[in-house]
Amino acid sequence: MDLRTLLPCVLALLVNLYGLHGQTSPNISLGSSITAGSNTSWRSPSGDYAFGFYPISGGLYLAGIWFDKIPAKTLVWTANRDSPAEARSTVQLTAAGRLLLNYFNSTVQPIDSGVLASFGLMQDNGNFVLKDANSADIWQSFDSPTDTILRGQGLATGRKLYSNSKGTIDYSTGNFMLEMQSFDGKLVLSAYRFADPGYWLIDTRGSLVFNLSGFMYIVNSSNDTVYSLTRNIPTPVEDYYHRATINDHGNFQQFVHHKNGSNWTLVWSAFDDPCTANSICGVYGMCSSPDNETQTCNCLPGHTPLDPDNVFKGCRPKTVMNYCAENSRDNFTVELIEDADFVSDTLGDLSHVDNVDMEECKKAIIDDCNSLAASWANSTCRKKRTPLVNAKKSVSTKGIKALIKVPIKVPINPDIPKPTNKKKFNSRAFLEIGSIITAILAFLFGVAAIYYNPAAQRFIKRKYSLTGNTIGINFREFTFQELQEATNGFNKALGRGSSGQVYKGILLLNNTHIEIAVKQLESDIEKSREEFMTELKIIGRTHHKNLVRLLGFCIENDQHLLVYEFMSNGTLSDFLFNKIESPGWVQRVDMALGMARGLLYLHDECHTQIIHCDIKPENVLLDRNYTAKISDFGLSKLLNKDQTRTDTNLRGTAGYIAPEWLRNVPVTTKVDVYSFGVMLLEIICGRRHIEMNRVEEESEEDDLFLPVWVVSCVISGNLETVVSHDPEVLSDFERFERMAMVGLWCINPDPIPRPSMNKL
Numbered sequence: 227m228d229l230r231t232l233l234p235c236v237l238a239l240l241v242n243l244y245g246l247h248g249q250t251s252p253n254i255s256l257g258s259s260i261t262a263g264s265n266t267s268w269r270s271p272s273g274d275y276a277f278g279f280y281p282i283s284g285g286l287y288l289a290g291i292w293f294d295k296i297p298a299k300t301l302v303w304t305a306n307r308d309s310p311a312e313a314r315s316t317v318q319l320t321a322a323g324r325l326l327l328n329y330f331n332s333t334v335q336p337i338d339s340g341v342l343a344s345f346g347l348m349q350d351n352g353n354f355v356l357k358d359a360n361s362a363d364i365w366q367s368f369d370s371p372t373d374t375i376l377r378g379q380g381l382a383t384g385r386k387l388y389s390n391s392k393g394t395i396d397y398s399t400g401n402f403m404l405e406m407q408s409f410d411g412k413l414v415l416s417a418y419r420f421a422d423p424g425y426w427l428i429d430t431r432g433s434l435v436f437n438l439s440g441f442m443y444i445v446n447s448s449n450d451t452v453y454s455l456t457r458n459i460p461t462p463v464e465d466y467y468h469r470a471t472i473n474d475h476g477n478f479q480q481f482v483h484h485k486n487g488s489n490w491t492l493v494w495s496a497f498d499d500p501c502t503a504n505s506i507c508g509v510y511g512m513c514s515s516p517d518n519e520t521q522t523c524n525c526l527p528g529h530t531p532l533d534p535d536n537v538f539k540g541c542r543p544k545t546v547m548n549y550c551a552e553n554s555r556d557n558f559t560v561e562l563i564e565d566a567d568f569v570s571d572t573l574g575d576l577s578h579v580d581n582v583d584m585e586e587c588k589k590a591i592i593d594d595c596n597s598l599a600a601s602w603a604n605s606t607c608r609k610k611r612t613p614l615v616n617a618k619k620s621v622s623t624k625g626i627k628a629l630i631k632v633p634i635k636v637p638i639n640p641d642i643p644k645p646t647n648k649k650k651f652n653s654r655a656f657l658e659i660g661s662i663i664t665a666i667l668a669f670l671f672g673v674a675a676i677y678y679n680p681a682a683q684r685f686i687k688r689k690y691s692l693t694g695n696t697i698g699i700n701f702r703e704f705t706f707q708e709l710q711e712a713t714n715g716f717n718k719a720l721g722r723g724s725s726g727q728v729y730k731g732i733l734l735l736n737n738t739h740i741e742i743a744v745k746q747l748e749s750d751i752e753k754s755r756e757e758f759m760t761e762l763k764i765i766g767r768t769h770h771k772n773l774v775r776l777l778g779f780c781i782e783n784d785q786h787l788l789v790y791e792f793m794s795n796g797t798l799s800d801f802l803f804n805k806i807e808s809p810g811w812v813q814r815v816d817m818a819l820g821m822a823r824g825l826l827y828l829h830d831e832c833h834t835q836i837i838h839c840d841i842k843p844e845n846v847l848l849d850r851n852y853t854a855k856i857s858d859f860g861l862s863k864l865l866n867k868d869q870t871r872t873d874t875n876l877r878g879t880a881g882y883i884a885p886e887w888l889r890n891v892p893v894t895t896k897v898d899v900y901s902f903g904v905m906l907l908e909i910i911c912g913r914r915h916i917e918m919n920r921v922e923e924e925s926e927e928d929d930l931f932l933p934v935w936v937v938s939c940v941i942s943g944n945l946e947t948v949v950s951h952d953p954e955v956l957s958d959f960e961r962f963e964r965m966a967m968v969g970l971w972c973i974n975p976d977p978i979p980r981p982s983m984n985k986l
C-alpha cells in the first residue's frame with residue numbers, strides 16, 4: 227500500500243486516540259488544568275488511561291482515572307466520590323505545584339498530600355503520580371485507592387478499598403470494605419458500618435500483591451507467597467486490561483478485558499454465593515439467590531421496607547409487638563420460610579436446642595419471648611434475637627427452615643409507604659459515615675486523655691480521697707435493732723430492685739442525720755457468713771464518685787440487709803423516661819461519662835474486679851447533684867450467681883443482656899460493656915431501647931428497637947433524624963454522633979472486638 231494513502235488513516239487514528247480532546251505529552255507541567263464538561267483530560271502515553279472529569283448522573287462529574295480505550299470507560303479511581311463536582315469545575319496543577327480540585331462553587335479540595343510538585347505524570351499503568359524536581363514520587367493515586375486496584379498496585383498493610391453504593395449509578399462510598407488489616411494481618415471483607423467482624427477473610431500475615439503478570443496473592447514480610455488468590459488468567463497478559471474491584475454487593479473480584487473486546491470477564495471471585503456478604507439486605511431484610519448468579523432483597527414476613535426506593539436499606543416491623551407482654555401469644559403466629567436461614571450471629575444468636583423436630587422448635591420460640599425467630603436443620607433449633615440482620619435464601623441454605631414470629635393484628639397504620647427522608651444525596655453525612663472509625667478513634671483519644679493523663683489522674687484521685695469519707699462513717703456491721711429504728715420499722719419503701727425491697731432510713735451519727743437506703747435481700751443466701759462477708763468487704767472497699775457507697779450490712783436471723791448512702795434524685799430510669807420535661811443534653815452527657823467512669827473503676831481500677839451483670843437505667847441512681855452512681859454492683863456474686871458459666875436464672879434484663887450470656891461461654895466484663903452500650907444509646911437518644919407503650923402516630927421509627935434504628939440511620943446517612951426533635955442535641959451533633967458510634971461499638975455481638983471500658 228502506498229504510504230500516501232495510509233497517511234490519512236494514521237492521522238485519523240492519531241486524532242482519534244490522542245487528538246483534540248486529550249493532552250498526551252507525558253509530563254503535565256505546572257499551571258496545567260482540565261475542566262469538567264469540556265472533554266479535556268490527561269492521557270497516559272499509550273492512551274489506555276485518562277485522568278479527567280468522569281460524567282455521572284445529574285450532570286455531575288468525578289475527578290478520576292478511567293480505562294479510556296474501551297467502550298465501558300471503566301472508572302478505577304476517583305478523588306471526590308462523595309462530593310461530585312458540577313460542570314466547569316477544574317483540576318489544576320498549580321504554578322506552585324499543588325494538585326487541586328476547584329469546585330465551580332469555589333470550594334477547593336486538595337487532591338495531593340500538600341508537598342509541592344514539579345510536574346505530574348499519568349502513567350501507562352493507570353497510576354497518576356506527582357514528582358519533585360529530582361523525579362522522585364511525592365504523591366500517587368495508587369496510594370489512595372477507592373474500590374479498585376490495578377496491576378502493580380496491590381494493597382499494602384493497613385490499606386482499604388470501599389465498595390461504591392450502586393454499580394455504575396452511584397459511585398459514593400458504599401457499605402462494604404476490603405481491608406488488609408494492620409494489627410493482625412488478615413485480608414477481610416466486612417459490612418463495616420454494622421461493626422461486622424467480616425464475612426470473608428484470609429488469615430495470613432502479609433500484604434496483597436497484584437503482580438505485573440496479573441496474579442493476586444499474599445506475601446509475608448519476607449516476600450514469600452503465603453496465599454494465592456488468582457488461579458488462572460488468559461495470556462498473553464499484555465493483550466488484556468486487568469482490574470480487581472470490591473463490588474456493591476460486597477464481593478471482591480478480578481476481571482480481564484481483551485484490549486479489542488467489548489466486556490469485562492470474571493477471572494476470580496472471593497466467593498460465589500452473592501448472598502454471602504453480611505447485612506447485604508439490611509436489618510430485617512432477606513437476600514435471595516436461587517442460582518448463585520442473581521441476588522434480590524426482600525423484607526422478612528411482617529416487615530416493610532424502610533425506603534421503598536432502596537431495598538438495600540432494610541426493613542422495619544409493620545406492627546410493634548411486645549412478645550413479653552401477658553397474653554401476647556394470641557396476637558402472633560409463627561411463619562415458615564423454606565430453605566432459608568438467619569446466618570451467623572451478627573447481632574446475636576440466643577441458645578440452641580438439640581434433638582427437636584420443627585414443631586418443638588416452633589414451640590421453643592413461642593415460649594421464649596426474647597426470641598423473635600429460629601432456624602431449624604438437622605434436629606437443631608437455633609433461636610435468634612431481635613434484630614435479624616443476615617437472613618438469606620440461597621444455594622447454601624437448602625434444607626434449612628427459618629421460623630419467624632409475625633403479629634396477626636391488622637396494623638393500626640396500614641401499610642402506607644413511609645414518608646422517607648428523601649433528602650438528596652448528602653455528601654457531608656456520607657463523609658462523616660465514611661469516617662466512623664476516625665470518629666471512634668477521636669472519641670477514644672478524648673476519653674483516654676482523661677484516664678491516661680497523669681494530671682487528670684491525680685485530680686480524679688484527689689477528688690475520690692476527698693469524697694471518700696465525707697459521709698462520715700466507715701463500712702461496718704449494724705444490728706437489726708439499729709436498722710429497724712433508722713427506718714422507723716421499715717415503713718417507707720423506696721421501691722423494689724431486682725434483689726429485694728429497699729427502704730429509706732435516717733441514722734443519727736455524731737449529732738448529724740445521715741440519710742440511708744436499706745436493702746433487704748430476698749433470695750436464699752447459700753453462702754456461709756464468712757463467704758458472704760468476703761464478698762461484702764470487696765464491695766465495701768470500693769470508693770468512687772460514680773458508685774453508690776455501701777455503708778454497712780446486717781446479718782441476723784436469716785435476714786440479710788445492706789445499708790447504702792441515700793440517693794435523693796431516684797433512678798436514672800425515672801429521670802430519663804418518666805419525666806414530663808426531658809432532661810438537658812449536657813446533663814445527660816455528664817451522666818453517661820460518669821457511668822463509664824464508674825464501670826471502668828469496677829472493671830479495672832478497684833482491688834478485685836467486679837462484673838456488674840445487671841447494668842440498666844434502674845440500677846443507676848442520682849444523688850442530689852444529679853451525679854450518676856451505679857448501684858447493686860457485686861450483688862450477682864454476693865447472691866451466689868456463678869459468673870463463670872451460663873446462668874439460666876438471668877439477672878440482666880432482656881434488651882440489655884449481651885448475646886454471649888446465653889451461650890456456653892464464660893461471662894466477662896464485656897457483658898457490662900454491652901449493657902452500657904444499650905444504655906448509652908438510650909441516654910443520648912432520650913428514649914428506651916424498645917418502646918413498650920407506644921403512643922400512636924407520627925414517628926414510625928419509634929417502632930424499632932433503638933440500636934437497630936440508630937444503625938439504620940447511620941447506614942442511610944441521616945443520623946440526624948434520631949434526634950431531630952431535640953435542637954439542643956442537634957447543635958452539638960458531632961458529640962452526639964461520636965457517642966452514638968461508641969454505643970454501637972459497645973453492642974457488637976461478638977465480645978472480642980467489643981471494646982473494654984479502659985478503651986473507651
Ligand SMILES: *[C@@H]1O[C@H](CO)[C@@H](O)[C@H](O)[C@H]1NC(C)=O
Pocket residue numbers: 252253344345359361
Ligand atoms: C518531565 O519534566 C521533568 C522535570 O521538568 C524533566 O526532567 C523530564 O525530562 C521531563 N520528561 C519528559 C518526558 O518531558
Ligand SMILES: *[C@@H]1O[C@H](CO)[C@@H](O)[C@H](O)[C@H]1NC(C)=O
Pocket residue numbers: 247263264265
Ligand atoms: C465531547 O466529545 C464528544 C465526542 O468526541 C462530543 O460528542 C461532545 O459534544 C463533546 N463535548 C463537548 C462539551 O465538547
Ligand SMILES: *[C@@H]1O[C@H](CO)[C@@H](O)[C@H](O)[C@H]1NC(C)=O
Pocket residue numbers: 309310311329331332333653
Ligand atoms: C461546593 O460543592 C461541593 C460538592 O458538591 C460541596 O461539597 C461544597 O460544600 C460546596 N461548597 C459550597 C460553599 O457550597
Ligand SMILES: *[C@@H]1O[C@H](CO)[C@@H](O)[C@H](O)[C@H]1NC(C)=O
Pocket residue numbers: 437438439440441443451
Ligand atoms: C506473578 O505471580 C505469578 C504467580 O505467583 C508468577 O508465576 C509470575 O512469575 C509473577 N510475575 C511477576 C512479573 O512477578
Ligand SMILES: *[C@@H]1O[C@H](CO)[C@@H](O)[C@H](O)[C@H]1NC(C)=O
Pocket residue numbers: 447448449
Ligand atoms: C519485597 O518486594 C518489594 C517489591 O518488589 C520490595 O520493595 C521489598 O524491598 C521486598 N522486601 C523484601 C524483604 O525482600
Ligand SMILES: *[C@@H]1O[C@H](CO)[C@@H](O)[C@H](O)[C@H]1NC(C)=O
Pocket residue numbers: 446447448449450451452
Ligand atoms: C514467609 O513465608 C515463608 C514460606 O512460608 C517462610 O519460610 C518465612 O519464614 C516467612 N517469613 C516470615 C517473616 O514470616
Ligand SMILES: *[C@@H]1O[C@H](CO)[C@@H](O)[C@H](O)[C@H]1NC(C)=O
Pocket residue numbers: 464465466485486
Ligand atoms: C486489536 O485489533 C487490531 C486491529 O485488528 C490488531 O492490530 C491488534 O493487534 C489487536 N490487539 C490485540 C491486543 O489483540
Ligand SMILES: *[C@@H]1O[C@H](CO)[C@@H](O)[C@H](O)[C@H]1NC(C)=O
Pocket residue numbers: 484487488489490491
Ligand atoms: C465477552 O468477551 C469475551 C472475550 O472477548 C467473549 O468471548 C464473550 O462472548 C463476551 N461476552 C459477552 C456477553 O459479550
Ligand SMILES: *[C@@H]1O[C@H](CO)[C@@H](O)[C@H](O)[C@H]1NC(C)=O
Pocket residue numbers: 498499517518621
Ligand atoms: C453455587 O456455589 C456453591 C458454592 O461455591 C457451589 O457449591 C454450587 O455448586 C453453586 N451452585 C450453582 C447452582 O451454581
Ligand SMILES: *[C@@H]1O[C@H](CO)[C@@H](O)[C@H](O)[C@H]1NC(C)=O
Pocket residue numbers: 548551552553554556557635
Ligand atoms: C392483643 O390483641 C388485642 C386485640 O387486638 C389487644 O386488645 C391486646 O392488647 C393485644 N395484646 C397484646 C399483649 O398485644
Ligand SMILES: *[C@@H]1O[C@H](CO)[C@@H](O)[C@H](O)[C@H]1NC(C)=O
Pocket residue numbers: 603604624625626
Ligand atoms: C445436616 O447434616 C448433614 C449430615 O451431617 C450435612 O451434610 C448437612 O450439611 C447438614 N445440613 C445443615 C443445614 O446443616
